[in-house]
Amino acid sequence: MKKVPVQFTLNGEDKAEFVESGATLLKALREKIGDTSVKAGCQQGTCGSCAVIVDGELRLSCLTLAERCDGAAIETTGGLAHGEVLHPLQRAFNEGFATQCGFCTPGMIMAAKALLDGNPQPSREDVVEAISGNICRCTGYEPIIQAILAAARANSLSAA
Amino acid sequence: MELRKEYFADERKDDLKEIGQPRLRSDALGHVTGTTTFFADRNLPGLLHLKMVRSPHHHARIRAIDLSEAGRHPGVVRILTADDVPHNVYTILTLIQVGPEDETVLATDKVRWKGEAIVAILADSERAAHEAAERVKVDYEVLPAVLSIDEALAPGAPIVNEYHGQNYYRYDSGESRKVRFGDVEAGFAGADHILEQTYGSGPIEHAPTETTGCIVVPEGSGRYTCYTNTQAMFFTLDNTSIILQMDGAKLHMVGGTVGGGFGGKVDVIVEPIAILGAKLTGRPVSFIYSREEEMQISSPRAAEKLVIKDGVMRDGRIVARYVKAYIDAGAYSRHSPYGAQKSAAHFPGPYTVPNVWVDSHCVYTNRTPSSAMRGFGVTIGDFALEVQMDKLARLVGMDPLEFRFVNAYRDGDMKAHRQPTEGAALIECMQEAARASNWPVSEKYLQMSSARREG
Amino acid sequence: MAMRQGRGVAAVNYPTGMNLGGDPTQALVHSTPTGNFMVSLSSVDLGQGMKQIMAQICAETIGVPTDRVIVDTADTDTGPHCMGTFASRGTHRAGNAVIAAAREARQVMLEVAAEELEVNASDLDTDGAGNIHVRGAPQRSISIFDTALSAHFKRGRSISGRGMFLIPRSYPDAETGAMKPSTCYAHACTVAEVEVDDETGEVNVLTVKNIFEIGRALNPKMVEQQLVGGSWMGISHALYETTEPYYPSREHGGRDFNEYLMPGPGDLAQTEVIVLERPAADGPYGAKGPGEMCANPQIPAIANAIFDAVGVRIDTLPITPERILRALKANGTENAGLVAH
Missing domain, CATH: 3.30.365.10 (Aldehyde oxidase/xanthine dehydrogenase, molybdopterin binding domain)
Known part of the structure; x- marks a missing residue:
């Protein structure tokens, strides 16, 4: 297979890899760069477990070609915490018991981050819309919705 | 959630220190930081990918299997058939003396459901494994199928599974x-x-967000480490030992962090064949269900x-x-x-x-x-x-x-x-x-x- | 054509454990030199929180804070046998095994502390915060940290314990079916309110009020996780889920999450969960297994509520809009009475 070079930043760090032409961003992140916070739940674009943020927008990494991300800024849940200091969403998911098996959690957190980055004070409907492409089989979604709303409240308090 | 302590209060002492406390989950920090290691979260040099060739028919006799084209496909390292499986006819409850053995790991002369595994391709990449699987030629003689309970129990119905001899399980109490x-x-x-x-x-369908799978690593010690999302570690180890006729001491199952089970990960399907692949190639093997396999192939x-x-x-x-x-x-x-x-x-x-x-x-x-x-x-x-x-x-x-x-x-x-x-x-x-x-x-x-x- | 509301109820019980070939789980507990405790198991955490709950059970039994306990599980080289995580057995079976192992470890720990304090072990108690003291004389105490150091470096004792829990095999009687397939039973009653569009057949579950009796809520927040998620799955089973929408036809089977339907975050019923605790005599601190039971009562409660709303019985799952419309059509505008398929 033809290999193509691709360079991007991942959670602020420069990365450069050769990937197979046609390889997905999901494969590049998990298998080349070793960021396994990005989960492969369906590889069909139907579960949201692989969601990442590319240049500020939520993307399903299983449907995104790695070579199209040349020069992009990519964010994943694996790079969200600063040392031991968790992002407000991570704190809210943890303290709000919004994870059970944990497999959907990184994708959920990315979907939520993409929402809060553009809409720091979302309504419940906004939250529901934002995570409607992410499947969770354990929680029944309500704790996740509550955690995202709690993170938004925590953000507004710290900004005030 | 509300706890209604007034019910059964006289049957219960509420004086415990750790029990009844809403402690944070010890695993949640790993979940929210994306650092929890699920079985598939490991990259291994030389990893082979296993892809099954499956029956397109509900019920058919297999006349012949032609592997020649698949075997020549670039990236294919090994193809496994029923002949490679030491104890090919098995049943998982045999461990607790519930028989008879009635299922093939890889089909031999017959397939009994649409999706049944026939041949396992081991290749350098998922893509090569998929492409080679398409190139396996199986000659089928399609047989009449029974698809409902009523059809199965009707007089003269085709027999689904010869190991039972009739279309129901015979208990010591009879047909039920x-x-x-x-x-x-x-x-x-x-x-x-x-x-x-x-x-x-x-x-x-259980529809866990993480599909069923395992990754097997052949160790220098002659043992096989199997990273698995099974719901039952020793059930998997012991059944694998039987199917592969391999001393259980050679098997090491590592799991316990599972992306949802709901009962869907209690069958022992992926581990034996992946371990066999690792044994016969000397390389690590990954066998992970696609979402479509999880939906239509894994037991509902x-x-x-x-x-x-x-x-x-x-x-x-x-x-x-x-x-x-x-x-x-x-x-x-x-x-x-x-x-x-x-x-x-x-x-x-x-x-x-x-x-x-x-x-x-x-x-x-x-x-x-x-x-x-x-x-x-x-x-x-x-x-x-x-x-x-x-x-x-x-x-x-x-x-x-x-x-x-x-x-x-x-x-x-x-x-x-x-x-x-x-x-x-x-x-x-x-x-x-x-x-x-x-x-x-x-x-x-x-x-x-x-x-x-x-x- | 109208939106019609209805209400239904269902009540269920659920057995803990699967007694087929005997139902065993084993556990080992040992202390580190500085008084942390390791629990070794081979039980699997599917997301229900097995590791956390076993840590709390061990901590309660030994008399230390939960964060002093580490659970190592699901490695067949290090963990003793567990049948597996299914049949609502995990917390009950592994919990009992952990209690037995932790009791044995606690006894050694108290014996070592007794030697250090020059008293009888039977006079000692733990404060739950990391110390051992003479009952009635809290000033005569030794930390578990120092006790473990003494055991390891001075007394040559292993602060450890072995635990096992086995429900012996039950063979059903072929004639009568007399058998003991499980142990304690959890209970539930659910009231569901639905709105049915009698033009489209669509059902909107407005509320579910779930009452669950689970023996003992070992960690109430984690119990809530299971029960709320289970209630959602019950609703999903009632109205949405199947791999074969036209069973027994094998056509139309869903292959992904676009085709296999489940309620999304925008389809949630207002969900209430109330928990009662009647401790089980054989349960770890009275706990029963609620993990499966909690997804069952919503299904018939919703079916009964749909009948209450539009007067048709859908006796085949899932209760799809198509099935409701066909039943409404079959019954004309009359009340469907008892039977409609």
């Missing part, structure tokens, strides 16, 4: 697991009303058919309950003979009925084998029972909740499978439900207790 309690015919004879109804369900919750016939008195007492349950096991047993047995023990539900007759059947069809799922042997039965309870209440002109109080089991009541009731709490759940939902019930029901009968 039986429960006989009291005299059900006498109960019907004395009943004011009789209601017989039939209920059904389609198969249901069985479809069921239930016939419930009840005799009920004008005052609401159920005096006889007759249940015929049929569980669609698909082509192979897996855990279904047990599920049907568990179903038999569950009837007549949480009610005290003096005359009970249960026949619970495990039926074979040319369908995806079903197996355990959350509520195994109970969920569909509860649907049927509780809809039946609603119909019975209306038949005798009673409120559906009050009707359940009349029949609810209490401590000391003998159940149909001859175990005395202990620790009952159905009445208190219903009392609290009535209060929480403003469902009016007579005061006498609110005074009832599971611990003792009135008067």
Whole structure:
């Protein structure tokens, strides 16, 4: 297979890899760069477990070609915490018991981050819309919705 | 969520220090930082990818398999067939002496359901494995298939699984697991009303967000480390040992962090063949179900058919309950003979009925084998029972909740499978439900207790 | 054509454990030199929180804070046998095994502390915060840290314990079906309110009020996780889920999450969960297994509520809009009465 070079930043760090032409961003992140916070739940674009943020927008990494991300800024849940200091969403998911098996959690957190980055004070409907492409089989979604709303409240308090 | 401590307060000491405390989960930090290691979260040099060639037919004889083109495909390292599997015909409950062995790891002369595994491709990349799988040529003679419980049990139906010889599991009690309690015919004879109804369900998928799979690493020690998302570590190890005729001491299963199970990861399907692949190639092997395989190949919750016939008195007492349950096991047993047995023990539900007759059947069809799922042997039965309870209440002109109080089991009541009731709490759940939902019930029901009968 | 509301109820019980070939789980507990405790198991955490709950059970039994306990599980080289995580057995079976192992370890720990304090072990108690003291004389105490150091470096004792829990095999009687397939039973009652569009057959579950009796809520927040998620799955089973929408036809089977339907975050019923605790005599601190039971009562409660709303009985799962419309059509405008398929 033809290999193509691709360079991007991942959670602020420069990365450069050769990937197979046609390889997905999901494969590049998990298998080349070793960021396994990005989960492969369906590889069909139907579960949201692989969601990442590319240049500020939520993307399903299983449907995104790695070579199209040349020069992009990519964010994943694996790079969200600063040392031991968790992002407000991570704190809210943890303290709000919004994870059970944990497999959907990184994708959920990315979907939520993409929402809060553009809409720091979302309504419940906004939250529901934002995570409607992410499947969770354990929680029944309500704790996740509550955690995202709690993170938004925590953000507004710290900004005030 | 609210804890209603006033119920059963005299049976409980609330003086514990760690139990009852809403401590944060120790695993949640890993989940929210994306650092929890699931089985697939490892990159191994030289990893091979396993892809199954599967039957496109519900039931067919395999005349010939041509691997020549697939074998030449770039990236293919090895192709496994039934001949490579030391103990190819197995059943998972053989560990606890529930037989017969009735399922092939890889099909030999026949396929019995659409999706059955025939040939395993091991290749350098997922893509090469997929492409090679497309190039395996199987010559089939399509056979008539039975796809429903009724078809399977009809006289003259094609036999689904020759290892059973008939289209149902034969228990020591015959064609079904039986429960006989009291005299059900006498109960019907004395009943004011009789209601017989039939209920059904389609198969249901566990749909965990993480699909079933494993990664196997051959170690320098001669052992095999298998990173797996099985729900049962030693069940998997011991069955693998049998299928591969490999000393269990050579096997090392590592798991315990699973992206949802719900009963879907109790079959032992991916591990034996992946370990065999690692053994025969000397390389690490990954076998992970695609989402489509998880949906259509992994065992679903069985479809069921239930016939419930009840005799009920004008005052609401159920005096006889007759249940015929049929569980669609698909082509192979897996855990279904047990599920049907568990179903038999569950009837007549949480009610005290003096005359009970249960026949619970495990039926074979040319369908995806079903197996355990959350509520195994109970969920569909509860649907049927509780809809039946609603119909019975209306038949005798009673409120559906009050009707359940009349029949609810209490401590000391003998159940149909001859175990005395202990620790009952159905009445208190219903009392609290009535209060929480403003469902009016007579005061006498609110005074009832599971611990003792009135008067 | 109208939106019609209805209400239904269902009550269920659920057995803990699967007694087919005997139902065993084993556990080992040992202390580190500085008084942390390791629990070794081979039980699997599917997301229900097995690791956390076993840590709390071990901590309660030994008398230390939960964060002093580490659970190592699901490695067949290090963990003793567990049948597996299914049949609502995990917390009950593994919990009992952990209690037995932790009791044995606690006894050794108290014996070592007794030697250090020059008292009888039977006179000692733990404060739950990391110390051992003479009952009635809290000033005569030794930390578990120092006790473990003494055991390891001075007394040559292993603060450890072995635990096992086995429900012996039950063979059903072929004639009568007399058998003991499980142990304690959890209970539930659910009231569901639905709105049915009698033009489209669509069902909107407005509320579910779930009452669950689970023996003992070992960690109430984690119990809530299971029960709320289970209630959602019950609703999903009632109205949406199947791999074969036209069973027994093998056509139309869903292959992905677009085709296999489940309620999304925008389809949630207002969900209430109330928990009662009647401790089970054989349960770890009275706990029963609620993990499966909690997804069952919603299904018939919703079916009964649909009948209450539009007068048709759908006796085949899932209760799809198509099935409701066909039943409504079959019954004309009359009340459907008892039977409609």
